[in-house]
Amino acid sequence: MVTNKRRQQEAVFRAIADPNRREILRIPSGGEVSVGGIAGYFQISRPAISKHLRLLHRAGLVTTRKEGTASFCSLDAKPLRAVGDWLDDYRTFWSESLVGLKKYMEEKR
Numbered sequence: 001m002v003t004n005k006r007r008q009q010e011a012v013f014r015a016i017a018d019p020n021r022r023e024i025l026r027i028p029s030g031g032e033v034s035v036g037g038i039a040g041y042f043q044i045s046r047p048a049i050s051k052h053l054r055l056l057h058r059a060g061l062v063t064t065r066k067e068g069t070a071s072f073c074s075l076d077a078k079p080l081r082a083v084g085d086w087l088d089d090y091r092t093f094w095s096e097s098l099v100g101l102k103k104y105m106e107e108k109r
Helices: 004-016 019-030 035-039 046-058 078-108
Strands: 062-067 070-075
Touching: 004 019, 004 046, 004 078, 019 035, 019 046, 019 062, 019 070, 035 046, 035 070, 046 062
Parallel strands: none
Antiparallel strands: 062 070
């Protein structure tokens, strides 16, 4: 059974899998930026930027607000904790594995 937490985690991983989306996330990390301002950093079409932003928005990583005809984006880094949690599981695994290997090697001496 897939839980909501698992769906959210999968959406975040899917969102950050693309280097353009990772770069888009970096841009508003200092504060709110217009979609046009974000597009200025790239040599890809504005519709492509909008598509990336929609995916980031669905993953909960970007919030948007309208002001007249302009849209402004802000970073919401909270969902990235799912990545950290996932990595922590592997840190624990590798840490325990390396401790076991060290113990094994010391016993072999």
